[in-house]
Amino acid sequence: MERMQAPEELLDKKERGGAADLLIAVTSPVDAEKLAGMGRSTFEELGSTTSGLRCVVAYPQSAGAPAELAMRDETPGLRFEPYTLSDGPPSVVPWLGSPAAFRAVESISSAVGATACVIVSPDLAAMDGATIQMLVDPVLQGRSDVCMPVYPSGPFDDLLNKSILSPLTRSLYGRRILFPVAPDFALSAHVLSALADATQYGIAGRRQEMVWPAVEASRVENRATQVHVAVRHEAQHEGLDLTTVLGGLLGALFGEMEGNASIWQRIRGSVAVPVMGTPAAMPAPREPVEVRPLLDSFRLGALNLPEVWSIILPPVTLLELKHLTRLAPEQFRIPDALWARIVYDFALAYRLHSISRSHILGALTPLYLGWVASYILEVGNAGQAAAEARLESLAQAFEAGKPYLLSRWRWPDRFNP
């Protein structure tokens, strides 16, 4: 169990430092010196548009870090508040905070009485006045409870989000949120509290492995907003293995599905979530990508993993996958409906523990690479608009396939095509 600050200690801090309107929090280890500099410049930018703003910047204090930033801070209205990162379960991916870090942030937020909280990625790419203002304005003005970012994303960027996370979240919870697993977002105080509770006590007895603000927004029918931000997290994928990240994120999302089953089973279709601001400049278009290595990975999976896939996928899907392996590279296409069913079947196998969960998630990687190859072959050089249209049709296929998920979820033994 992580060490939480005692209420008296927090009360003392509030009396000593005063209340705050805005809490900016980093939930993963961060360069404290860099944070101090960027925190001050961000606060000055925010202060130029909002007079009398009181802001607290919370950050995890790692061992051997420089002395308390709070001691050196002299900017009126700005305070740095360190918290201890406990030995709880680690975060699923490094750029997303652990549940324990989130609970610590919530404790600070309650203690200072913040109206809104902005979580920023540890690379601090979103730590500038304009971005923070864009994210927090809808919450501070009471127009929204959750504000998610919309990053500038080229056709071949954020493919895991585009292929699974976004369409699956949209299909399940009925909200068209483009980046449901973003490292930067803004929350109102009560949503922050609800999220911290979900990580502490769980939903339906199941403790959450990750914080899902987009899901929480749908779960309690909070008002959600999206804003275009000119932020790119270039370095966050360095040194990370695709299978590890895919397994971590999807494991957390599939686990979330178990806890929220009573909610998403009632939702049909989806509604648009307003997007504010103007789209940021897109990254420079990349050269066409060679799909052969991706197809090789898919075919290697099809050759070696049929007995694992046959435990997870129904016979019809296996037949279609077998057919796909025989196609020439230029003809290779994974239909949207088939991909949606594959993702749903993996979610179901995860729920039923058909085999070890780590094996289930590991066996998805070749299929995902097959989808990426199919997507690249379809989109190619067609441009941003064509890629967006393609992804919209994928999201609609996920929605159209939801009755299949419902049937298999409710009667896994009876309904097996």
Place this chain on the structure above:
Amino acid sequence: MWNQIEQSLHQSVERVFTKVAMVVPGILAFVLALLVFLAIAWLAAYLIRWILTAARFDDRLRAGTSRMIEWSPTQTPTLLVSRIVFWAFVLAGVMVGLSAFEAASAESLFAGYLLSYLPRIVGAVLILLVGNVVARFVSRSVLIGAVNMNLQYARLLASGIKWLVLVLTGAMVLDHLSIAGGIVDLAFGILFGGIVLALALAVGLGSRDLVSRSLEREVARPPESATEEKLHHF
């Protein structure tokens, strides 16, 4: 002469009946003990299942980071625990039954020997079960990991690992049963060493071309990593 034969046959039949009469109470005692323990086992398993269900044992395990679920994928942990309890009682019943059999019959040598050997059999069965589960789990882990690393010989690697674990398990089982201990040790050493040597020879001689091609592919991989750089999965 005929009388002598008749008398001898009478004596033989009498001895057989005497033997049977001596053994029957033992068998009855064994069956009775087994039946009583079966009833207790059923009751205990039912109670355990009821208590664990009431305590939401499965949900609690899922909420935590328990690895137990990883090892019992198709059964719920509650069912697994209740079955373990059931079979533990059945096993205890067999042991008590054998003791009763031994006490009821004059010939105690066989029962005594079997009773002293029973823990070894149980241990061997457990080693076999665990070894089998571990072999399947490790083999599948290696297969999936190797496929995700784009290794062409993923299946061969997984099969090799599986058989190594199974051979090791077999040797441990035989050693535990004290069956030809020296021969098993020697045979295991020869077999295990033989597999490793065969693999080394296969790679060095038989599959030299395959290995060369595989290594060449690895060396000529930069274009593939360039592909990865052009894609941002997350």
